[in-house]
Amino acid sequence: MSGAATNMRQPAKVVPVITLDGPGGSGKGTVSRVVAQRLEWQFLDSGALYRLVGVAAQDQGIAMDDVAALTVLAERLDTDFRTLADGREQILLSGADVTTVVRSEASGDVASRIAVIPAVRRALLQRQRDFRQQPGLVADGRDMGTVVFPDAALKIYLTASAEERAQRRYKQLKEKGISVNLSRLLGEIVARDERDSHRETAPMTPAPDARVIDTTGFSIEEVVTRVLSLWESKFV
Numbered sequence: 001m002s003g004a005a006t007n008m009r010q011p012a013k014v015v016p017v018i019t020l021d022g023p024g025g026s027g028k029g030t031v032s033r034v035v036a037q038r039l040e041w042q043f044l045d046s047g048a049l050y051r052l053v054g055v056a057a058q059d060q061g062i063a064m065d066d067v068a069a070l071t072v073l074a075e076r077l078d079t080d081f082r083t084l085a086d087g088r089e090q091i092l093l094s095g096a097d098v099t100t101v102v103r104s105e106a107s108g109d110v111a112s113r114i115a116v117i118p119a120v121r122r123a124l125l126q127r128q129r130d131f132r133q134q135p136g137l138v139a140d141g142r143d144m145g146t147v148v149f150p151d152a153a154l155k156i157y158l159t160a161s162a163e164e165r166a167q168r169r170y171k172q173l174k175e176k177g178i179s180v181n182l183s184r185l186l187g188e189i190v191a192r193d194e195r196d197s198h199r200e201t202a203p204m205t206p207a208p209d210a211r212v213i214d215t216t217g218f219s220i221e222e223v224v225t226r227v228l229s230l231w232e233s234k235f236v
């Protein structure tokens with residue numbers, strides 16, 4: 001290893017973090033999962049935490065404007081993320097398998113509404129930071145590089161046109177046998193982007209030191225290769 005490369009490394013005890021932020025459908029969920037697998041690092045899906053608060057609230061009949069109760073839920077969330085033997089993810093809430101409901105479009109929409117509440121965001125902050133464990137963490141979200149891990153070693157912001165993101169989502173849902181209307185999906189994506197990027201606390205925006213990658217027209221593998229080569233050129 002050259003001296004220059006050694007100097008660019010963070011101190012040994014600092015767990016390196018790669019953040020991938022961006023809107024839904026930009027590919028960041030799949031890309032960050034694959035990058036974490038290739039590097040054999042920990043993985044944080046922060047959006048799933050906001051979705052889980054929404055699912056728990058609906059289970060318990062808590063209203064979306066009951067800030068105090070939602071904050072307590074976020075603080076006490078009893079959850080576990082697992083990977084099954086066949087590679088599928090499993091998300092548990094208080095021991096129950098809630099994977100399908102967590103991944104639904106409706107849960108994404110509820111999560112985006114809950115995510116505007118500053119007290120809920122604060123309640124989830126330490127839980128997200130606890131994922132930072134050796135040998136490294138790949139963190140997927142909206143504010144990973146700006147708020148949760150401002151000292152991340154590499155910050156990526158993935159984007160793609162709303163039309164392309166709607167097409168991708170439409171295809172995914174169709175493959176799952178769920179029929180949706182493409183123009184309605186596009187409308188929902190645009191509305192969610194608007195809410196996520198214009199809220200007062202931790203809005204979705206690239207960190208000033210983030211590398212912005214437009215994934216329009218790129219395959220997942222091409223984006224993974226780009227992220228890994230950015231990481232290697234900086235730190236390996």
Ligand code: DC
Pocket residue numbers: 024046047048050051108111112115140141142143144192196
């Ligand atoms: O990435 P996702 O679709 O699972 O996220 C669902 C919603 O959760 C998203 O619309 C906004 C919110 N979210 C957030 O505010 N901050 C994050 N770090 C991750 C998600």
